[in-house]
Amino acid sequence: MVTIAVLITCHNRKDTTLSCLGRLFSIRKDIDVYCVDDNSTDGTADAIRENFPQVNLIRGDGNLFWCRGMRKAWVEASRSRDYDFYFWLNDDLLLYDDSFDEMLECSRIMEHKAVIAGLVQETTTRQVVYGGYDKSKHLIPANGELNEVFRMNGNFVLVPKYVFEKNGFFDPVYHHDLGDVAYGHETHKNGLHVCTTRKYIGCTDAALQSKNTRIRLNGVSVVKRLKKLYSPLGSNPYITFHFLSKNEGFIKAVVFFVYVHAINLLPDCIWSKISRS
Numbered sequence: 001m002v003t004i005a006v007l008i009t010c011h012n013r014k015d016t017t018l019s020c021l022g023r024l025f026s027i028r029k030d031i032d033v034y035c036v037d038d039n040s041t042d043g044t045a046d047a048i049r050e051n052f053p054q055v056n057l058i059r060g061d062g063n064l065f066w067c068r069g070m071r072k073a074w075v076e077a078s079r080s081r082d083y084d085f086y087f088w089l090n091d092d093l094l095l096y097d098d099s100f101d102e103m104l105e106c107s108r109i110m111e112h113k114a115v116i117a118g119l120v121q122e123t124t125t126r127q128v129v130y131g132g133y134d135k136s137k138h139l140i141p142a143n144g145e146l147n148e149v150f151r152m153n154g155n156f157v158l159v160p161k162y163v164f165e166k167n168g169f170f171d172p173v174y175h176h177d178l179g180d181v182a183y184g185h186e187t188h189k190n191g192l193h194v195c196t197t198r199k200y201i202g203c204t205d206a207a208l209q210s211k212n213t214r215i216r217l218n219g220v221s222v223v224k225r226l227k228k229l230y231s232p233l234g235s236n237p238y239i240t241f242h243f244l245s246k247n248e249g250f251i252k253a254v255v256f257f258v259y260v261h262a263i264n265l266l267p268d269c270i271w272s273k274i275s276r277s
Helices: 016-029 044-053 065-080 098-111 161-167 177-189 213-217 220-231 237-247 250-265 269-277
Strands: 004-010 032-037 054-057 085-089 114-122 129-130 158-159 195-205
Touching: 004 016, 004 065, 016 032, 016 044, 032 044, 032 065, 032 161, 044 054, 054 065, 065 085, 065 177, 085 098, 098 114, 098 158, 098 195, 114 177, 129 195, 161 177, 177 195, 177 237, 213 250, 220 250, 237 250
Parallel strands: 004 032, 004 085, 032 054, 114 195
Antiparallel strands: 085 158, 114 129, 114 158
């Protein structure tokens, strides 16, 4: 019998999380779900206990965010059982009926020695928004084929036992983002593959926050701008330096570190001219 652990982390979006869990169990019941509630104040944890008592609910301290929340769920799952497959799942993703079947079949094709990144389309436009990128940093749309990717998103990802034994968990340095991307790079370094699914496995509303908002917040003081930059929802220079130095080289890491501080010290009027040019 195949054993599957689904890993989720959530914070203060009760209805979204409950909808995700309801959809999840309607598709597949022979799964163990490990959900980290990162100290929500909207009653998420109580609602999960009431509606989905089968979920392994883990409490966070409110400062885990995505990467550390997912890592905490993963550690708990691995301690509980020696699973054949681990699935990462974002709670804002609406899974399609055949999502697990597609992911598992793609894994079988790769002899369960590859990370499988599920292709996600935007709810309204139906265009690809998450999954994997080629070396030119272009998102790969569904084309009926397994596609090797250079960089992946972690919205719905399958990690087989074989890959987990090679890679381990997320690097604990990563707080909110980059952990999924780094995991893909680690997979490649270990001589294994990262592939997208052959078709879309779900849909979601496209992210509203751009990269530029992460690296520079406009219309605020320099102090507030730097505070946002160093927050988990910013682009913390030390964490980004760690990622770049490991995966893209020390020089690029230093250049980015200098660049991101320089642009955050510029007045809005100068930055707007530079960013438009």
